[in-house]
Amino acid sequence: MNLALASRFSRRFDLASPIALAPMALASGGALAAACARAGTLGLVGGGYGDLAWTSREYGLAQELAGGTGRIGCGFIVWKLDQDASALDWVLERRPRAIMLSFGDPQRYAARIQASGAELIFQVQRLEELPRAVDAGATVVAVQGGEAGGHCVDSLNSRAIISFVPEAADWLAAHAPDTMLLAAGGIADGRTLAAARVLGADGALVGSRLWASAESLAAPGAKQQALATTGDGTARSRIFDVLRGKDWPQPYDFRCIRNDLHRRWEHRLPELLADPGPARAEYEAGLQAGDFTRAHATVGEAVGLINDLPTAADIVQRMTRQAQAILG
Numbered sequence: 505m506n507l508a509l510a511s512r513f514s515r516r517f518d519l520a521s522p523i524a525l526a527p528m529a530l531a532s533g534g535a536l537a538a539a540c541a542r543a544g545t546l547g548l549v550g551g552g553y554g555d556l557a558w559t560s561r562e563y564g565l566a567q568e569l570a571g572g573t574g575r576i577g578c579g580f581i582v583w584k585l586d587q588d589a590s591a592l593d594w595v596l597e598r599r600p601r602a603i604m605l606s607f608g609d610p611q612r613y614a615a616r617i618q619a620s621g622a623e624l625i626f627q628v629q630r631l632e633e634l635p636r637a638v639d640a641g642a643t644v645v646a647v648q649g650g651e652a653g654g655h656c657v658d659s660l661n662s663r664a665i666i667s668f669v670p671e672a673a674d675w676l677a678a679h680a681p682d683t684m685l686l687a688a689g690g691i692a693d694g695r696t697l698a699a700a701r702v703l704g705a706d707g708a709l710v711g712s713r714l715w716a717s718a719e720s721l722a723a724p725g726a727k728q729q730a731l732a733t734t735g736d737g738t739a740r741s742r743i744f745d746v747l748r749g750k751d752w753p754q755p756y757d758f759r760c761i762r763n764d765l766h767r768r769w770e771h772r773l774p775e776l777l778a779d780p781g782p783a784r785a786e787y788e789a790g791l792q793a794g795d796f797t798r799a800h801a802t803v804g805e806a807v808g809l810i811n812d813l814p815t816a817a818d819i820v821q822r823m824t825r826q827a828q829a830i831l832g
């Protein structure tokens with residue numbers, strides 16, 4: 505890796521490229537995390553909602569397939585940990601390299617994560633959350649822009665990555681210069697990876713691009729729909745959280761492909777909330793049938809940069825080579 509692309513983050517985690525796989529719930533399984541670790545990036549399993557059976561199976565697989573790379577960790581959603589943290593405790597006993605937390609207050613879990621020897625990565629959506637990350641002892645902060653796939657804060661509160669990253673880099677330089685910074689949202693090729701470094705990030709948290717890989721657990725039909733969708737084709741709303749019965753607190757909502765079912769409800773949210781039953785049945789039927797005009801495909805605006813479904817190693821090598829050529 506050339507000097508401009510290498511960073512404190514890549515040196516600290518012994519990476520060939522300054523990339524972490526986003527811990528995407530139900531998509532970043534053991535095979536994808538291990539493929540990323542073997543390709544020289546940080547492989548974070550998507551522990552998401554803290555399901556112990558899923559997390560222990562996929563984390564165990566990641567450890568087995570990654571061999572001794574030492575680049576496996578796991579991510580969790582904090583407001584779900586507040587209900588049940590047994591999956592976090594299970595993972596901590598396996599000495600992960602890092603634990604990434606998002607969407608809540610990390611303080612309650614920081615001491616036990618640090619006691620296990622894992623580094624704490626905390627993902628924030630607004631500048632005002634940075635003190636909370638630093639106070640909890642996070643060694644890495646991921647700043648997530650509203651263009652990201654999956655959950656983020658809603659459009660009243662979300663930031664765009666192009667100005668959020670340099671603003672966060674300036675804040676950290678002034679207040680916590682040893683804390684490393686990752687950019688999250690829209691990073692899917694060598695240009696966007698190089699841009700993250702130029703903007704002052706130590707690396708990138710990559711979700712959508714690695715979701716569209718051979719190893720990801722995303723449904724084949726969802727991946728095919730993503731290939732046919734441009735960056736115009738996603739939207740952020742609460743609709744699929746309501747349809748899935750996921751009780752996300754405000755102000756979080758969710759970016760995915762804006763399919764037919766989404767379009768039907770996007771101006772009628774109060775009506776949907778008042779009587780979600782029939783729409784939920786339609787969503788469930790779509791899911792069972794693998795029909796992604798009704799079931800959801802979770803990707804961000806970066807979907808417009810995704811035109812194939814290669815292995816994770818191919819994606820990482822391509823992004824790294826292109827970023828090196830630009831920065832070199």
Ligand SMILES: Cc1cc2nc3c(=O)[nH]c(=O)nc-3n(C[C@H](O)[C@H](O)[C@H](O)COP(=O)(O)O)c2cc1C
Pocket residue numbers: 526527528529531550551552553579580581605606627648651652653654655688689690691709710711712713715802803804805806
């Ligand atoms: C399918 C999918 C599932 C996600 N699940 C989680 C999750 O469980 N926990 C989390 O912290 N972030 C989750 N995210 C958000 C990522 O951590 C990250 O912020 C995002 O993927 C970065 O933007 P990008 O998708 O443009 O790369 C998810 C993203 C996607 C695409």
